[in-house]
Amino acid sequence: MEMQPELCRVEDALSILVGKWKPIILLTLLKGGTLRFSELKRRVPGITQKMLTNQLRELEEEDIIARKVYPQVPPKVEYSITEYGKSLEPILVAMHEWGTSHTLHKMQKGNRTICEK
Amino acid sequence: MEMQPELCRVEDALSILVGKWKPIILLTLLKGGTLRFSELKRRVPGITQKMLTNQLRELEEEDIIARKVYPQVPPKVEYSITEYGKSLEPILVAMHEWGTSHTLHKMQKGNRTICEK
DNA sequence: TGGTATAGTATACAAAAAGATACTACGGAG
DNA sequence: CTCCGTAGTATCTTTTTGTATACTATACCA
Numbered sequence: 001m002e003m004q005p006e007l008c009r010v011e012d013a014l015s016i017l018v019g020k021w022k023p024i025i026l027l028t029l030l031k032g033g034t035l036r037f038s039e040l041k042r043r044v045p046g047i048t049q050k051m052l053t054n055q056l057r058e059l060e061e062e063d064i065i066a067r068k069v070y071p072q073v074p075p076k077v078e079y080s081i082t083e084y085g086k087s088l089e090p091i092l093v094a095m096h097e098w099g100t101s102h103t104l105h106k107m108q109k110g111n112r113t114i115c116e117k
Numbered sequence: 118m119e120m121q122p123e124l125c126r127v128e129d130a131l132s133i134l135v136g137k138w139k140p141i142i143l144l145t146l147l148k149g150g151t152l153r154f155s156e157l158k159r160r161v162p163g164i165t166q167k168m169l170t171n172q173l174r175e176l177e178e179e180d181i182i183a184r185k186v187y188p189q190v191p192p193k194v195e196y197s198i199t200e201y202g203k204s205l206e207p208i209l210v211a212m213h214e215w216g217t218s219h220t221l222h223k224m225q226k227g228n229r230t231i232c233e234k
Numbered sequence: 235t236g237g238t239a240t241a242g243t244a245t246a247c248a249a250a251a252a253g254a255t256a257c258t259a260c261g262g263a264g
Numbered sequence: 265c266t267c268c269g270t271a272g273t274a275t276c277t278t279t280t281t282g283t284a285t286a287c288t289a290t291a292c293c294a
Contacts, residue, residue, distance in 0.1 A: 008216070009214075009215075009216030009217045010140045010216055011141075011216070012215075012217075012220060013211075013213070013215045013216040014212060018135055019251085019252095020251080020252070021252095023124065023127045023131060024128075027123065036270085036271090037271055038270065041271095048253065048254075048255095049271080050253080050254090050255095050272090050273085050274095051251095051253075053271080053273085054252090063222070069271095072270090073259085073270085074259095074269045075269090075271045075272075076270075076271085077271065084222060088215065091208065091211045091212055092127060094207060095126070095127045095131060096123055096127045098126075098129075098130045099126030099128070099129035099130040099131075102133075102179075103126065109180070137282070138282095154240075154242080155240065165282085165283065166242070167244095167282090167283080168282065168283080186241095189291085190239090190289080190292080191238085191239045191290075191292090192239090192240045192289090192290090193240075194240085194242090
């Protein structure tokens with residue numbers, strides 16, 4: 001097994017998760033199921049409309065989330081995780097778990113960068 | 118279990134892995150063991166000295182890698198993954214595996230963005 | 235005396251990502 | 265006739281990341 005391809009693959013997964021808002025969006029959809037744009041926006045505090053649209057488009061392109069448009073006025077668009085997107089869950093969970101112990105680790109070293117507002 | 122803290126933790130892990138060179142550096146050290154600065158630089162093609170120093174400093178601050186300086190001339194500095202840093206391996210591996218199947222998934226959809234030079 | 239090797243710094247610049255803000259379309263309610 | 269709500273676009277500015285290039289210290293070697 002050589003090195004190059006391996007590295008390349010990690011970057012692949014990373015590029016999907018990276019973006020200031022993608023993990024939050026994915027976790028929100030994993031927990032919340034199918035959500036409309038506005039609902040998603042409410043559940044991801046601080047995100048701007050532009051950023052949300054933007055990140056959703058990128059995730060959609062990778063077939064991680066599905067977008068369903070209802071031809072209504074006012075518009076209704078629903079987003080959900082695809083089956084394929086669900087395969088990311090273990091990574092997200094692993095990262096969450098790691099992050100949690102990392103926080104403890106940092107606290108033990110006197111570094112108080114906790115998840116605070 | 119609420120949402121906020123969970124999200125925060127994922128970001129925590131992510132922030133350590135993110136950076137154009139960090140996964141590559143980590144995998145190189147995981148595979149290569151203890152390496153000198155120059156050796157590391159050779160094994161991560163394309164990285165500039167500044168970026169390497171930079172990323173190593175950040176990883177060191179998070180206690181993911183250890184830096185050992187030998188008071189010699191010319192200088193000798195060795196880098197290695199800490200025990201703590203090794204706990205990231207499962208995440209890296211999960212990402213690699215996911216990335217591999219993601220590539221297949223994309224190929225099946227006619228998208229040929231493969232790991233090529 | 236000058237060149238080599240190592241592990242950096244310093245500075246300037248370019249590119250990418252994120253943020254702020256304003257604008258649009260459209261049908262229905264009043 | 266005007267305002268509301270939804271799901272966006274369009275621009276512009278700021279911040280963050282990354283790149284390129286040059287420079288440093290110092291012992292050793294010829």
